[in-house]
Amino acid sequence: MAHPYDIIIIGGGNAGFGVSAVASEAGKKIAFVEEWDFGGTCPNRGCTPKKVLVAAAHALHEIELAGAHCIDVGKPKLDWSKLISREKEMIGGIPGAMAGVAEKRGDVFRGTGKFAGPNSVLVNGTVLEADNIVIATGSRPRPLPIPGAEHMITSDEVLSETEQPEEVVFIGGGVIAMEFSHVYARAGTKVTILEVMPQLLPRMETDAVAAIRGESERLGITVKTSVSVNSVEPADGRLRVVYEHDGKDQSVTADRVVNGAGRIANVDALDLEAGNVEHDRIAIKTDDHLRSTSNPAVWVCGDSLVTSPQLSPIATYEGRLVGQNIVNGPKLKVDYSVIPSCVYTVPALATVGLTEAEANERGMKVKASTSDMREWFSGKSYAETVAWAKVLVDEAHDRIVGAHIVGHQGEELIHLFAMAMRHGIPASALKNDMFAFPTFSSDVKNLF
Numbered sequence: 001m002a003h004p005y006d007i008i009i010i011g012g013g014n015a016g017f018g019v020s021a022v023a024s025e026a027g028k029k030i031a032f033v034e035e036w037d038f039g040g041t042c043p044n045r046g047c048t049p050k051k052v053l054v055a056a057a058h059a060l061h062e063i064e065l066a067g068a069h070c071i072d073v074g075k076p077k078l079d080w081s082k083l084i085s086r087e088k089e090m091i092g093g094i095p096g097a098m099a100g101v102a103e104k105r106g107d108v109f110r111g112t113g114k115f116a117g118p119n120s121v122l123v124n125g126t127v128l129e130a131d132n133i134v135i136a137t138g139s140r141p142r143p144l145p146i147p148g149a150e151h152m153i154t155s156d157e158v159l160s161e162t163e164q165p166e167e168v169v170f171i172g173g174g175v176i177a178m179e180f181s182h183v184y185a186r187a188g189t190k191v192t193i194l195e196v197m198p199q200l201l202p203r204m205e206t207d208a209v210a211a212i213r214g215e216s217e218r219l220g221i222t223v224k225t226s227v228s229v230n231s232v233e234p235a236d237g238r239l240r241v242v243y244e245h246d247g248k249d250q251s252v253t254a255d256r257v258v259n260g261a262g263r264i265a266n267v268d269a270l271d272l273e274a275g276n277v278e279h280d281r282i283a284i285k286t287d288d289h290l291r292s293t294s295n296p297a298v299w300v301c302g303d304s305l306v307t308s309p310q311l312s313p314i315a316t317y318e319g320r321l322v323g324q325n326i327v328n329g330p331k332l333k334v335d336y337s338v339i340p341s342c343v344y345t346v347p348a349l350a351t352v353g354l355t356e357a358e359a360n361e362r363g364m365k366v367k368a369s370t371s372d373m374r375e376w377f378s379g380k381s382y383a384e385t386v387a388w389a390k391v392l393v394d395e396a397h398d399r400i401v402g403a404h405i406v407g408h409q410g411e412e413l414i415h416l417f418a419m420a421m422r423h424g425i426p427a428s429a430l431k432n433d434m435f436a437f438p439t440f441s442s443d444v445k446n447l448f
Contacts, residue, residue, distance in 0.1 A: 003128045005031045005106075007326060008121050010113045010270070011136035012102055013040020014312050015302025018319020019134050019326070020105045026327040030106025031130065033113035033123050038098035040138045041303070042312040043091060049159050050344065052087040053183045057346045060186040068383035078187045080164035087159065115275030119297050132297055132326050135270065135277075135284065136319065139263035139303035139310055144171060148232035151239055152259045155180065165189055165255035169241050171229055173200035175343050177260030178212070182345040185219040192222040192252050193260070194229055194243055201343065205355040205404040207370065211388040212349045212406050218385065232257050265304045282306060288333040289325050290318060299326065308336055340418040342411045347386055350410035352418045353402035359392055366392045366401060369448040373408050378440055384408065391417070391448035398426040400448070409440040416444055 007023050009016045012034035020030055037044050056078060066073045102108050111124040120129045141154040153161075155176050168184055170177035173195030181191045193200070193216075200223065201209045213223055228244040235253055242251045267284065270277075278285040278294035283306045285293040290305070292298035299322045302315035314336075321332050343349040359366045373379040373387035384407050392402035403417035420430045427448060435442040 003031070003107075003126065005029045005128060005130040007031070007132045007134060008033065008113075008128050008130040009106075009134045009136055010121065011040065011134075011138055011302070011304070012038040012098065013136060013138050013302060013315065014042060015136035015138075015304070015315040015319040015322075016040075016134065017098070017101070018316040018321075019136065019299075019301065019323040020102070020319075022320055022323025022327060024105040028327065031121075031128050032102045032106055032108045033121060033128070034099075034102070034108065034110060035112045037095040038102055039094045040315075042315075043094045043098070045156050045159060047312055048094070049087045049091050050155075050179060052090055053083065053159070054179065054344045054346065056083055057183045057186045061346045064186075065383045065385075078164075080187060081162040084160065084162045112269055114269055114271040115273075115277070117274060118276045118295050130297075132299060133275070134319075134322060134326075135267065135298065135300045135304045136302045136315075137266045137270065137304050140266045141259050142261045142264045144229075144259055144261055146171070146229050146232060149259075151232045151234065152257045154259050157256075158258060161256075167254040167256075168192070169194065169239075169252055169254040169257045170260035171232075171241070171257060172259065172261030173197070173223070173225065174260055174262045175201065176262065177258070178216070178349075179344045180258070180260075181216065181221050182219065185216075185221050186346065190220070190254075192254070193224070194227040194241065194245075194252075195223075195225045196227055196229070198226050200225065201349075204343075204349070204351055205390060205402075206357065207390055208349055208351065208388065208404040208406055211386055212343070212345055212347075215347065215386040215406070216345070263303065263310055265306050267304055287330075289330040290322050290334060291325070291330055308334070309339055309341060311339070311341055314339065338418055338422040340414045342414065344411070347384070347407035348411040350405045350414035351403070352414050353400070353421055354392060355402060355404070356390065356392060359401060364394060364401065365396065367395050367448070368392050371447050373443060376443065376446075378438060378443055379408065381438070389447050393427045393448050395427075398428050399424070400427045400430070403447075408443065413440060413444060416441065 006028040008031045010033045063076045109123045113121045113123040116122040167190040169192045173193045185191045230242045239257045240253045276295045284300050286300050301318035301322045303310045340352040356368050369391050371389045379387040387407040389405045394401050431445045
């Protein structure tokens with residue numbers, strides 16, 4: 001017997017909750033299908049628990065700089081087991097709390113959902129039917145086609161293992177690898193990053209990546225790019241990674257090898273063909289309203305999309321947009337032109353808008369202002385080890401089109417640039433505004 005609903009939401013993460021917040025308020029009958037834990041990756045296995053570890057790395061960084069402030073301290077030692085316990089304690093109540101919210105907004109079905117037809121979903125032998133079906137199943141670690149890949153762990157294990165490894169190798173130099181490598185390195189673990197592309201964080205501003213790479217190497221992290229990894233194999237109770245670099249066969253041995261190659265959409269088990277959902281094995285085909293191009297009853301949002309950044313705020317934004325388009329008709333289109341994001345290394349790399357290369361590719365004439373703030377009063381006051389920024393201004397239109405900051409509290413300052421870009425505040429207005437002094441924010445007007 002089919003169970004009729006207005007909306008079936010497959011996935012109980014930020015995207016799904018964004019949809020349900022709008023739909024529930026509009027009085028829609030909702031079915032949630034969740035196979036694991038409510039909240040999804042970000043609060044349970046991603047950004048939220050990760051920040052607990054990053055905060056510890058920040059504390060170690062501050063202790064490292066204590067001498068510059070005329071403070072004599074001993075060598076710190078991080079208790080990794082207690083840190084992981086603290087992390088688990090802080091996030092332990094999240095799934096239950098979010099499940100409670102889901103139950104208030106609709107009916108909850110536990111299990112793996114898959115299409116049984118264009119307007120139906122099968123979960124644990126029960127068929128659900130709805131006018132609208134939302135795919136919000138999130139992402140999973142990208143599998144690597146490397147012999148011995150089964151010996152690697154993912155960020156899930158990094159956030160769960162209570163024993164700190166002495167040596168770690170990250171295969172892939174993306175966000176996950178960069179963030180966790182800084183935590184490990186500051187805690188005393190020897191770290192190697194092997195990246196297949198010529199640049200770490202390949203999509204980000206080249207000079208900003210160079211700045212954080214320099215800080216990473218200052219910490220003792222070994223970084224090798226343009227690497228071809230051949231295999232991961234057991235070696236006397238440890239793991240050996242065999243790779244080619246600079247035309248030479250090389251190897252490195254470690255206690256743990258981490259898949260740092262990023263994440264892909266978690267849609268393999270949905271039986272998209274049964275739902276008449278067109279895809280190319282990588283991306284589901286959607287229009288500007290996030291609606292399936294082949295089945296108008298189906299919508300996609302969050303990490304299930306591969307055409308937008310896999311970020312928690314973007315998932316919520318997309319989910320709310322889908323909810324509004326279901327309730328009010330497909331009127332709203334996605335806009336990804338201004339997305340502030342951060343790589344939570346220590347210090348962090350923050351970015352919004354275009355890179356200089358992207359601006360040039362578009363034929364834009366921009367003024368690119370690069371600043372090294374380590375010798376500025378604010379940078380010297382806090383003994384910053386890296387303090388770098390590049391701001392791109394379209395002078396013809398007096399608009400900021402991109403900003404990239406490493407250190408200098410860039411993870412906070414980036415939102416000033418994002419707000420100016422999103423709301424059309426002229427570059428000259430931001431430059432001539434009044435800021436409290438002495439603050440890092442007061443340096444913004446000198447960055448372009």
